[in-house]
Amino acid sequence: MGVRGLGKRTATAVLAMALGVAVGAQGRAPLTASAAETAPPPLIPLAAQINPGQGTFTLSAGAVIAVPTGDAQARFAAAQLADQVRRVRGLDLMVREGRQGAAITLALQADAPVTQAEGYTLEVTPSGAHITARDEAGLYYGAMSLAQLLTPEAAPGADQGPVTIAAQEIRDWPRFPWRGMMLDVARHFQPLDSVKALIDQMAAHKLNRLHLHLTDDQGWRLEIKHYPELTKVGAWRTPPSVVSGQSTTPYGGFYTQDQIRDLVAYAAARHITIVPEIDMPGHAQAVMASYPKIGVTGARPAVAVDWGVNPYLFNVDEPSFTFIQTVLDEVMTLFPSTYIHVxxxxxxxxxxxxxxxxxxxxxxxxxKDENALQTWFIERVGQYLAAHGRRMIGWDEILEGGIPPTATIMSWRGIKGAVDAARMDHDVILSPAPTLYLDSLQSRRDDEPAGRLAIVTLADIYAYDAMPAELNAEQAHHVLGGQANVWTEYMMTPWHVTHAVYPRIDALAEGLWSPKDKRDWRGFLDRLPAQLARYRHLGVDAADSAFAVDFTVEGGANAALAAGTATVALSNQAGVGTIRYTTDGSTPTSASTRYEAPLHLTLPATLNAMVFSDAGQVLAAPRRYDLTAEALRTRQSGELQACPQGEMGLRIPLTPDATTKGPVFNVNLFDACWVYPKARLDGVTTLTVNAARLARNYGLAHDAVKVRSHPATTPNGELVVRMDGCDGPVAATVPLPSPAAAPQQFPLTARLPATTGQRDLCLMYTAPIQGPLYAIGSVSLRAAP
Known part of the structure; x- marks a missing residue:
């Protein structure tokens, strides 16, 4: 939200792999028979207690899953189990009432061994599998665990047909009652089918809260019968144009009340509560565009196209509260959730x-001040909700004027808000940036899509603990749990949301469900390939950032250019899997040469590499590394550095509301300036920039004064190249073309003075800061033939 969309976060360091370390080539020998017998089953999240039994159980097609007569919830859980096994394993199972001849049984029992809410017992013996629980959620989660046991990772082509699992008893229950995911549908509207697909995977991972961010400056996504203009006007925006003649077709969408009822029921059947968020008193520009009299000034703005912080607020008079209460009446009718987020x-x-x-x-x-006024405003809304049997949640800013008495706090600016509120006897939910912000990139690879440049890896999320160490035992009771947030300023399509969520949802789920003392990063990585295989069968295009091959040239590109040879080490972020590679341009297979030690190559060369699990499943798609003179002299957007005055904060797409994948650019919103570090300039005569003109659609609020302007000598500005840093001598100047005449992407070529050695090149745009935002896709140096 707002500044959250500006990416002003300190980047988390990517997990480093030492040069020459071969992933999968050392320290991870294949499991022995005894080790395999004691290894945890492929469950994510890991169960609280797992006790091995004697023997094995084999399930074949046509086996029966039995449920008690007339138990609709048990039948639904059984049907979900059967569906998962069919889609992933290819086994057709029968669901029927009555226990006779059943291989699997599900039943609610008042005296089931696990007493905790949402808990279950799963007993596997040579004769079958039996799930019992004291509540319906526990029974469902037991079914999801059995579905995972019945769909282990297998060798390619061998994952269909009967499955055999070890006898065991699992007793399991959650660590936290609030295990959530927030999906922002206000910035970029998400189709219902995509939301349901997320709900399916949340349920399979035992997450139980879907926080839907329904309204913001850029769109109102919920039909309100009493105020039809909210969706007639507020659900649509006209994208900013940066190219002459570019389409200005309105972008948007909304959910009808019937669609919401269907979605709420769909989630509830899977034991997920949808928590709606209606933003107030800020992030309200779409409201003011629809009903300007509710605003402070009465002026009607357009629905916002700017990400970030925008100035429009609700008024604090009685008509505004009448509006809010009427909206909340309809919201409460649609969403039975105890909690309403404001x-x-x-x-x-x-x-x-x-x-x-x-x-x-x-x-x-x-x-005394406006912060206190906001606390009064929020508390008045909270009291209205409380009078209707509901509870209010607010982001941690609502603490600034004194905590509203009825508030539960969701802490996003670190954990301080949660700690302060818990110490004052308020319930809290942990959702801190950047760690639980899934719009943060997963690696520094050039093939990462748009997002915040703070890197949040799979390991970062797995390491996060939602229980602040600062709290004592009594205060800790106020920690309901945690959730990850999927802000969609830069996620224009369902594919992008999927890429951001999976497999990081696996790390999140284990952190919120499993006992803290049972969590183990290496064990998690051992269990994850089975889940990645499930994703492939289910058509979930999970990101492979944690496993993709990284290429490290010893001494860097300049050393390779000078020597005509390169020593290349291969690794990946997670440090697991077997890397296989080719040098003939072909795509590697599980039979290709296994990487064991750094490769010594003569230039030019092409290196392709992939990562495989022990079972031979693909963990990461092939990655290519070109060792040609042209490639070694080129730096992509993500390889350039920020100028000394700032940092690159965002990786943004070519157009704000694109519906297809496209190029992305690393930018600093406050300074259009990049550094090509240690450019090897021996024999180099020209520099070519792949330039792009982007929309400057960012609400910087009080930070707007920090945007740095560089003096221009032509109306459209120039690309200025300086040697030896951004205060060094000018090496070249290239005028920018007119925005009305040039395409959105265009090359800029500058002739460089003859020089030798390695020099830092500073590249800055002098275009007026009131116009488009100029970016760099790549910088290439070319030597004379």
Missing amino acids: GGDEALKDEWKASPKVQARMRALGL
Whole structure:
């Protein structure tokens, strides 16, 4: 939200692999028979207790799953189990009432061994598998665990047909009651089928809260019968144009109330509660575009196209509260959730400060400042919800004027808000940036899509503990749990959401469900290939960033250029799997040469590499590394550095509302300036930039004064190249073309003065900062033939 969309976070360091270490080539010998027998089963999240039994159980096609007569919930859980096994393993199972001849049974029992809410017992013997629980959620989660046991990773081509699993008893229950995922549908609308697909995987991972971010400056996504303009006007925006003649077709969408009822029921059947968020008092520009009289000034803005923080606030008069309460009445009718999220974050107080009426209202209420006014505003909404049997959640900014008495706090600005609120006896949910922000990139690879440049790896999420160490035992009871957030400013399509969520959802689920003392990163990685195989069968295009091959040239590209040879080490972020490679341009297979030690190659050369699991399943798609003079002299956007005055904060797409994959660019919103470090300039005569003109659609609020302007000498500005840093001498200047005449992407070629050695090249744009945002896709150096 807002500044969250600007990526102003300190980047988390990528897991480093030492040069020359071969992933899968050392320290991870194949499991012996005894080790395989004691290894944890392929469950994610890992169960609380697993006790091995004697013998094995084999399940074949046509086997029966039995449920008690008339138990619709047990029958539904059984059907879900059967569906998973059919889609992943290819086994058709029968669901029927009554126990006779059953290979699998599911039943609610008042005296089931696991007493904790949502817990279950799963007993596997040579004669069958039996699931019992004291509540319906536990029975469902037991079915999901059995579905995982029945779909282990197998060698390619050998994953169909009967499956044999070890006898064992599992007793399992969650660590936290709130195990959530937030999906932002306000910035980029997500189709219902995509939301349901996310719900399916959340349920399979035992997550139980879907927080739907339904409204913001850029769109209102929920039909409200009493206020039809909210979707007629507020659900649509006209994308900013950066190219002459570019389409200005409105972008948007919304859910009808019937669609929401269907979605809520779909989630509830899978024991997921949908928690709606209606933002207030800020992030309300779409409301003001629809009903301007609800705003402070009464002026009607357009629905926002700018990501970030925008100035429009709800008024604090009675008509505004009538509007809010009427909206909440319909929201509460649609969503049976106990909790209703009201936002409360990033509300600039400028409109309130400038309004005589708001100031008079504040004095009449005896409030000392605008932060206190926000607390009063939020608490009034909270009391209205409480009067209707609901509870309010707000982002941690609502603490700034004193905590509203009815509030539960969702902490995103680190954990301080959660710690402070828990110490004041308020319930809290941990959702800190950047660690649980899934719009953060997963690696520094050039093939990562758009997002925040703070790197949040699979390991980062797995290592996160939602219980703050600062809390004592009594205060810790106020920690409901945690959730990851999927903000969609830069996720234009369902594919991108899928890429961001999976497999990081696996690490999240284990952190929120499994006992802390049972969690083990290496064990998790051992269990993950089975889940990745399930994703492939289910058509879930999970990211392979944690396993993809990284190429490291000893001494760097310049050393290879000078020597005409290169020593290349292969590794990956997670440090698991077997790397196989080719040098003839072909795609590697599980039979290709296994990487054991750094490769010594003569230039030019092409290296292709893939990562496989012990069973031969693909863990990462092939990656290619070109060792040609042209490639070694080229730096992609992600390989350039920020200029000394700032940092690259975002990786953004060519157009804000693109519906297809496209090029992405690393940018610093405050300074259009990049550094090509240690450019080897021996024999180099020209520099070519793959330039792009992007929309400058960012609400920087009070930070707008920090945007740095570089003096221009032509109306459209120039690309200026400096030697030896950004204060060094100018080496070249290239005028920028007119935005009205040039395409959105275009080359800029500059002739460089003859020089030798390695020099830092600083590249900056001098285009007016009130116009488009210029970016760099790549920089290439070329030597004279």
